Amino acid sequence: MEQRHKQALPVDGLLPELLERLSEQMNAVLIASPGAGKTTRVPVCLLHAPWLEGQKIIMLEPRRLAARAAARYMAASLGEQPGGTVGYRVRMDTKAGPHTRIEVITEGVLTRMLQADPSLEGIGIVIFDEFHERHLHSDLGLALCLQTQAVLRDDLRLLVMSATLDAEPVAGLLGGASVLVSEGRAYPVQTHYAPKRVEGRMEDAVARTAADAMDKHEGDALVFLPGAAEIRRVQGLLGSLGLSPNVRVMPLYGSMPPDAQDRAVAACAEGERKIVLATTIAESSVTVRGVRIVVDSGLSRVPRFSARTGMTRLETVAVSVASADQRRGRAGREAPGICFRLWTETEHRALQPQSEPELLGADLAPLALELAVWGIADPAEELAWLNKPPAAAYSQAQELLHELGALDAKGKPTAHGRAMAELGMHPRLAHMVLTADKLGLGVIACELAALLSDRDPLRGSRSIDMRLRLEALHGHAIGGAVMDEAAAKRIAAEAREWMRAAGIQPASPGNAGDNGQIGNNGTASKAESAGIPISSSTHIDSIGLLIALAYPDRIAKRRGDGRFLLRNGRGAAVQELQPLSASPFLAAAELEDSGSDSRILLAAPLTPMEIERHFGDQLEVETEVQWERAAEAVRARSRVRLGSLILKEGILADPDPELVEEALLSGIAEQGLGLLPWTKPARQLQARIELMRSHNPSWPDVSDETLTASLKKWLSPYIGGMRSRNDLSKLKMAEIIESQLSWQERQQLGEEVPTHLTVPSGSRIPVDYSDPAAPFLAVRLQELFGLRHTPHIAGGKLPVTIHLLSPAHRPVQVTKDLASFWQHAYFEVKKDLKGRYPKHYWPDNPLEAAPTNRAKPRA
Template identity: 55%
Template sequence: MRQLPIEPVLPELLHTMRTRSNAVLIAPPGAGKTTRVPLALLDEPWTLGRKIVMLEPRRLAARSAARFMASSLGEEVGETVGYRVRMDTRISSRTRIEVVTEGVLTRLLQEDMSLDGTAVVIFDEFHERSLQADLGLSLCLQSQAVFREDLKLLVMSATLDAEPVAGILGDAPIVLSEGKSYPVETRYLNRSVEGRLEPAVVRAVLEAQRSEQGDMLVFLPGTGEIRRVEAQLAEHSLGKDVSVMPLYGNLPQAAQDLAIAPCREGQRKIVLSTSIAETSLTVDGVRIVIDSGYSRVPKFSPKTGMTRLETVPVSIASADQRRGRAGRQMPGVCYRLWTERDEGKLAFRSVPEIIEADLAPLVLELAAWGAADPMELQWLDPPPAAAYAQARQLLRQLGALQENGTITQHGRRMAAIGTHPRLAHMILQAIPLKLGGLACELAALLNERDMLNAQSQQAPAADLRLRVEALREAIRTKWTEPHYKEGHRVDMSVCRRAAAEAEQLKRQFGIAGEKGGDPEACGFLLAYAFPDRIAGRKENGRFLLRSGRGAVFADAQPLSSEPYVVAAELSDFGADSRIYLAAPIQADELMRYAGDQIDETKLIFWDRQSRTVRARVRKSIGAIVLSEAAYPNPSQEEVALALLNGIRTEGIGMLSWTKAARQLQQRMMFMHKLEPGNWPDVSDTHLADELEDWLLPHLYGLRNGEDLKRLHVADLLEALLPWSKRRELEELVPTHIVVPSGSRIPIDYGDPGAPVLAVRLQEMFGLSETPAIGRGRVPLTVHLLSPAHRPVQVTRDLASFWREAYFEVKKDLKGRYPKHYWPDDPTAAIPTNRTRPRS
């Protein structure tokens, strides 16, 4: 076995693991920690007879590490060293080292909380901070504390900030390997990339091919960019000795192995890779790295309940990991497709997945573990409260959790399946309906990337039924290439993986021989998996999700005209979510699926246009209205309340306010202002606030605006006063007053604080004191009028007017009205309502 850079610190690590329960190993890329450390622990006294389980974040890295260790022992994979990854297991009774991916570790812990027979769990490349790695470490720590004091934990990383993880491991020792790497020259752009990323990548590849020797590793955000760069490179003459190879997680294993294997002598390769090649893997022969500066990560939005893949700038730590790939075996060069100034804007580390991920799988795992509260466990970063609450709500909707957060029997069955809780629930509900095969096909398809590749600018139709049909046609025709569906090429590698996973799920549920079922039932089954993504079509062709959020298809397509769809994949960008994958569901299917979730609402409401109370019954699921019909024979109370709400909406002015009613209201308000504790507030504002008390009892039997006209508002206001107060009101707040001329003049209470008596000046002769009301406490505001009933003076002190202002007024009016009576002493003159007093 060749000497690896990790070798010098192995004695220190072995001593630490003998004497302590936990440890942290920091070693740079290429040091050999992934393949050398498990083998070094194999013959330790405390591991004899027990297994070493190493958690590897990626399937490709897990298989590659297991093969390398097995070959180091001169064995085949599955003997001393084996692996367990999704849909692929190579272990035997002899296996001592198991390299597993993250979901597998969680399954092992759920099946046996003590991990009996396991000596140590190794967390490799922990700096990636995946959700399952964080969960696995938390579960292992509790298992160690409660069941297995002798269980050891080793966390390994290249760029991890070691202190926090050492802290939750009980202040575990940190073993540091300096490693060995070759120098890598870093080259930056002179100015930032503008426009599409792919042309800049192609230019860098062509430049590096001309000026550098060796193989090339190109980091791109995702498979879409890989395909586009591959297509653009095919337009250039790279030479017969140059091969362009993609490398990503869903690539067939043979193609992955080819990409990381050394080239034949005289050949060069250009590997177009996602971030899968950042860690653990050594792509033999690489001395050139071209880093696009981007990666694609899932981000969950608690606000919408949706996860989207977002292309984000890499962190400094990830960029350094990528650059290190060029210096693993020889001196190299790294082309960074950003400027040195741009680098100052990059985050130092990537955000841990637990901060931005869909937490439904984690919440279900914790519930199955017996931890209803995540804070019962230790975390480097605890799950965010909002996303955790959103996940619990979804799981309760799926029947996996009780209201208090404890797991149900159905939830345990979901957790045991090992797929997303949405899909697990769908399969379990489909089996009794004889649709289990179709549900397994849907689950497999949704676990893979889309099998339909766009052949033009227009994306493939979103209809999932097309994918099910394409999968079945591909199986029936024995994977004959080429294969097209609706004008779009079918990715046969996706088909093969989906078919294999669907068969595995069918075997798991004992329905291997069951036929898939009619694809027309896709929408019905999706409603079980995505109850929050049922959508109803609106008049404008857009859709309304159950949550109330809008949704729309990217392009017009047959599904656009369906009344109801269920969206399996959609984004949460913009005002309306973009629907990428969906299937139609019929109204009667919704009634069958969601019978207990359909809200039946009686709507008794005031129709402003017809000015009447309408009664309807509406069936809805969330914000989506399924049906609406007339509601016969609403009760008088329901109608009265609706009528009351109409009055509240339009204002009490819609009542039939006669002059007498307004005057009574104003007189009562006068006394309320004068003696607030003894008289009710009958202002418009207060009456509107207290409609239930004074108006509702009188609305029974009424239904529309015409009926309201029959209400006598004055009687309703008077009813607010006891008999004694009514008599007191007549006495203290008269509607009229008899003036010296004998005329009965009305009092205007429009301003309750200053009632007005408007009277011709001659009718007040002989009266020296201003008339007062309200127990004589409020003098009237007297508007003295000319013979033509025009105001000539306003006063609240009549004596002062006669004494000081009358003679000026007389001088003016006598000239204009010479026939009228203008005495020299108004206080002794005879009042008159005629031109002159009678003899």
């Protein structure tokens, strides 16, 4: 071991230049190929730099496995164990002491250190290793360190290291930092592409390729797969392919226990070989001993946040060229190797050069909370970034933090928000744990937080009920589903860690009662022996409330057939019929964003009482007063609403009169003026006024269009207390329309556009104004004897159309020129009428004859 550590590595020749550059400048960029030794050589080299002056070196690693491995390797090179000169600090595992000078940490730990001490007192340099992976916390850490360097610590040095990185933008961000390049030590690797696009299940092709490669080539195999589910499937397939008895199949992914990860990367015992099935955890930083074969599925799983839905989903994507090259390089770390890529050369040419930075597609709620606590109002303007946070996603993150009570109205962190940030959990889970602790539900909230942060440990269960996972965690057998014991231990350890961070004490086993743990018939001791925190059996039904605290936007109300409406207005559905399908309310912990209705994957029931009690300050009491077309009446309802969800609804007996009037007018506008009780005189009056307006635009406009558009102005004074069409029937429309006129206009209207005309017989005949442009008079012909010319109205401007009627009131002629009628048409009409009405008076000279409204004139 010692001898191996003292072997020359490619980066060794570059170390003197690196020391010189860092003595002259505050920042530098080091590009070193895989196997160059940058991770383990550089920190040890910098230990005795004069500018360090006994201060510590902090090195960031993107993964816990890499952090532990790097610390152990460096400690061994110094003849020590981790915790001496070299230590590490990752979540739930720390080995560092008072004499530790090199501390390897994961990226989130740096954020906590900066929040606790923005000046990073006692730290001389921060090294960002494997920066090409561009995790959100590494981008955030670099942005905060640059501000610390600019404002508080002009002596703080920053070093960015990577194997595959476009160095110039990073060097520019670091103020024109020097760029040093080391080629690294890599053995040749043969690369084989698939002859054609892989068809069928990807896992089948991966298993066949790995088994065949182990038969034909020496060394161990490292197989890259997108996630733990694919790893389990390939592991099962390999077990049926008749591998040699000396070949072990070992998974390697982030949520595995540390000791299992260490076994996977360690060298095999003499005479043994291994196939390591890994996610991107093995892509860089870590050397998996003995690997000569790489089988690459070409896929990785990345989180994608949707600003449209407010949800993060894991998306399987094709790797970038840089990632594919990193994976291939794993086969040439210790000897010549071979790489099998399960995609064609044509497909390879279409891959993106670099992976997209996590910052551009992630949920930014954790980032927004950290920046608020740091004191940043506008991250795009106040901090230096390689890529600025997307404005839409950042704004949505701030809205969530407001909803969780982490930010005040001015965007400043509240005391609750600062406490959330100190926990180091996602803001949703931190809010849930802190709030639950005040309700006496702290222990079970930590268990739930650990479950939600891990993959589903309940294998074989189709149930979406989150309560079953808590029960299974405490030893209950759930409908044939099996609890993954390794996952249970990991979840229990994480729950205890968060209980410690939040200052939550588990209940004592001796004081069961309400604080006793879940389970009976010996289950308690089993759970206790597994290290599972003790939570209350009476608290299991509070899971829905706890989920709602973490995901208030995912409170859902049933709307039938397993379909639900979320508080944010989106739809969601339970795909298979199960008990929770009928729950009136759910809180969804996990959703799969797919189409118009998201698929509910994990949830628990929630009661209206819990919603009212714990979300009362977010409830809106809404009064709805609106016109109902079917009833032709105004209906008033009172609603209690949580976002898009209506919790209560009832008839409002005494609504605001102004709202009633507004709704009534709205109904009239919607259905038309036909709702009003128009009489013929009212319509005639409207037409007479319109006729006057056609000759004089200063007259009021009382057309239907204008009346509809100005209902409030002319109708409001007359509808007080009215709610329905039946009430409206009491209106006197002629009086209402006439009220639009002044006294002078009323007089002028009566004179110039009269309602009746007196004809020669003495009869007062009504004028029909249904067509204001052509008013007409329907009168029996005999009553007009002696009238030489057509009557005119509107100050003599408009002739009245004469509808001449028979004695039986049947129309016989229509004319606007009465004189012409007497001269030409009368005699033909006379012949016809005389034949039909022989007893009536039909003079030869109508202009000299006496008019009559009888059969014959009076003697």
